[in-house]
Amino acid sequence: MRSRWRPVVASLAGLAVALSGCAGTRDAAAPAPDRTATRPASDQTATPARKPARKTPAPPSPDSAIPTDPSRLADALTGATDGLRRATDDWLRDGDPAKGTPPEPMVLLALRQQRIYRYLVRNPKVASRTFALLPKALAGPAKDNVKAGRGLLSLVRPISGAAKFRVRPPEPADALLAHFRRAERRFGVEWEVLAAVMFVETKFGRVRSPSYTGAKGPMQFMPGTWAAYGMGGDILDTGDAMLAAANYLHASGAPRDYRRALFAYNHSTAYVDAVLLHARQMRRDIRNYYGYYNWQVFVVTTHGDRRLTGP
Numbered sequence: 001m002r003s004r005w006r007p008v009v010a011s012l013a014g015l016a017v018a019l020s021g022c023a024g025t026r027d028a029a030a031p032a033p034d035r036t037a038t039r040p041a042s043d044q045t046a047t048p049a050r051k052p053a054r055k056t057p058a059p060p061s062p063d064s065a066i067p068t069d070p071s072r073l074a075d076a077l078t079g080a081t082d083g084l085r086r087a088t089d090d091w092l093r094d095g096d097p098a099k100g101t102p103p104e105p106m107v108l109l110a111l112r113q114q115r116i117y118r119y120l121v122r123n124p125k126v127a128s129r130t131f132a133l134l135p136k137a138l139a140g141p142a143k144d145n146v147k148a149g150r151g152l153l154s155l156v157r158p159i160s161g162a163a164k165f166r167v168r169p170p171e172p173a174d175a176l177l178a179h180f181r182r183a184e185r186r187f188g189v190e191w192e193v194l195a196a197v198m199f200v201e202t203k204f205g206r207v208r209s210p211s212y213t214g215a216k217g218p219m220q221f222m223p224g225t226w227a228a229y230g231m232g233g234d235i236l237d238t239g240d241a242m243l244a245a246a247n248y249l250h251a252s253g254a255p256r257d258y259r260r261a262l263f264a265y266n267h268s269t270a271y272v273d274a275v276l277l278h279a280r281q282m283r284r285d286i287r288n289y290y291g292y293y294n295w296q297v298f299v300v301t302t303h304g305d306r307r308l309t310g311p
Contacts, residue, residue, distance in 0.1 A: 066116055074133035074134050084291050091103060092287075118298070124150075164209075171204075182243070187254075190279065203309070218242075249261040258276060262275050
């Protein structure tokens with residue numbers, strides 16, 4: 001079995017994760033414009049008047065203030081989630097998730113959403129009042145995301161003093177998705193579970209530092225466990241690490257018993273709950289995967305949070 005550990009990156013990726021409040025499932029489609037315009041009775045040849053194009057709101061700045069009032073928080077979370085979903089649809093339709101980077105509005109909306117969830121995780125009473133004001137389709141996912149974040153926060157040990165962390169941009173979103181699905185085909189472990197593990201462990205590979213116990217790579221393997229399940233691959237290679245993680249989870253009980261398998265991966269019920277909650281969000285709507293993909297790495301310190309990646 002894998003050694004028990006609580007990696008430093010859990011305070012980076014994991015907390016961010018939970019906070020990984022993710023995208024809700026509210027339909028973000030803009031209201032459909034009128035299909036036709038009525039012509040004046042006196043002039044059947046007149047050109048129909050056109051409505052002015054809807055202006056896209058400017059994306060929030062990276063450090064814009066987070067409201068503290070439940071009503072304003074609910075509006076802010078709804079707006080960020082809806083905007084992020086629209087931006088995701090645009091990127092999937094017009095961009096290149098297999099090779100390119102997400103557009104700036106998408107990155108900024110995801111960061112806004114993440115920071116709101118981080119606030120809700122730390123303020124349970126405000127969170128409860130905020131949930132009651134959210135649209136029904138968003139309230140359930142928001143509760144799950146805050147629950148996941150609160151559990152991961154309980155595992156974090158704030159950092160004091162100087163500390164160095166290696167971070168880098170993640171591989172393209174659809175390149176990662178191809179790794180997840182390849183591992184799913186080979187070992188039968190759902191790609192959403194693998195994605196959620198990577199999300200919690202290293203924020204989709206953004207964190208490159210080993211844990212304080214020596215766990216390495218994008219899926220944070222201990223060297224001894226890697227020797228048993230790495231199948232001769234490179235612990236730092238994303239594709240190899242994904243196959244090894246699926247191999248280990250399958251040997252530990254997945255897909256028959258994900259809770260058992262994930263507990264073997266990290267001996268914490270809070271960790272298990274968080275991974276399964278995030279996996280459920282991605283299973284419900286793949287756009288939640290792309291939203292999580294744009295969450296950034298935060299370090300929890302004794303002097304407050306510090307963001308290491310992103311704008």
